[in-house]
Amino acid sequence: MTGMTIHSARERIIARPYRDDEDFWRVRNLLLETYSITPPDFNWDVRRWDGSRFHHKEPVWEPYWEGRVGLWETADGRLVGAVHPESEAEAFLEIHPDYRQVEEEMLAWAESHLVKATEDGTQHQLTVFVYEYDALRRRLLERRGFQKMPHGGVIRRLHFGNKVLPPVEVPEGYTLRTARAHDAEEYQRFADLLNAAFNRTFHKAQEIRTFRATAPSYRPDLDLFAESADGSLAANVGVIYVEEIRAGLYEPVCTHPDHRQKGLARALMLEGMHRLKALGATEVTVGTGDMVPANQLYESVGFPETYKGYHWRKVW
Numbered sequence: 001m002t003g004m005t006i007h008s009a010r011e012r013i014i015a016r017p018y019r020d021d022e023d024f025w026r027v028r029n030l031l032l033e034t035y036s037i038t039p040p041d042f043n044w045d046v047r048r049w050d051g052s053r054f055h056h057k058e059p060v061w062e063p064y065w066e067g068r069v070g071l072w073e074t075a076d077g078r079l080v081g082a083v084h085p086e087s088e089a090e091a092f093l094e095i096h097p098d099y100r101q102v103e104e105e106m107l108a109w110a111e112s113h114l115v116k117a118t119e120d121g122t123q124h125q126l127t128v129f130v131y132e133y134d135a136l137r138r139r140l141l142e143r144r145g146f147q148k149m150p151h152g153g154v155i156r157r158l159h160f161g162n163k164v165l166p167p168v169e170v171p172e173g174y175t176l177r178t179a180r181a182h183d184a185e186e187y188q189r190f191a192d193l194l195n196a197a198f199n200r201t202f203h204k205a206q207e208i209r210t211f212r213a214t215a216p217s218y219r220p221d222l223d224l225f226a227e228s229a230d231g232s233l234a235a236n237v238g239v240i241y242v243e244e245i246r247a248g249l250y251e252p253v254c255t256h257p258d259h260r261q262k263g264l265a266r267a268l269m270l271e272g273m274h275r276l277k278a279l280g281a282t283e284v285t286v287g288t289g290d291m292v293p294a295n296q297l298y299e300s301v302g303f304p305e306t307y308k309g310y311h312w313r314k315v316w
Contacts, residue, residue: 158302190233
């Protein structure tokens, strides 16, 4: 992709591949720069970007990321766009809103670099997630042969303003506490909680240790747990506060199946709101799939803004 350019009325945009560690931080800075001038979740939040690298056994990207990140920058080296995967055959576009004329080239690059074969091996496929509010990208995807899928996701946002937050009511038999950031035993206990809560098997203690030790967005005082009387971890709400943009985020929100329907996640989320507001946060967001029970919890907590998006898929 070296040498590909787009000429706008203002300046020339140059596409090139991701090169080195410096580029990781340049993309992260782009996410921070564009947060306040784009709709909710238009670009990835920094916690998600941090997780792509630091939420693993080692603080590096998974192998399928190698050679699969494209960057777009001005002639003087200002980064204005990036394309990357999260999972196989799913492309994400991060872009400064002043440079949306670059998106068609970004999608064309994704169609060349991030696809996978269909199950029968006869065609290619690629998925892109887009919110309903983004009419420009929806039209672009439709023009390039993508079709809207029936499933998607939801992002919710709450502005604190002068909002009076409800008190935190801790269910009987449980204690709320923060993470013990350097407790090796807790790494495995937390991994076990994630696996049980999300019906997974792949979470390991080492990824918890690495994320806590290396991710710049991690704060143990905002990593909240509900602990049962016998000392087991019953629920977790990870809270991120990004001081540069005064914004908070919940990720993850989970409760062990043995401790559900007790109000633990709600109590932890409210505790997180109190802590965020005390730190100076002006808003908090939470995202999830569109068909999961957690949406009822988020509605009950009081998020007034809801934005829905869908996966769009192209097969050719």
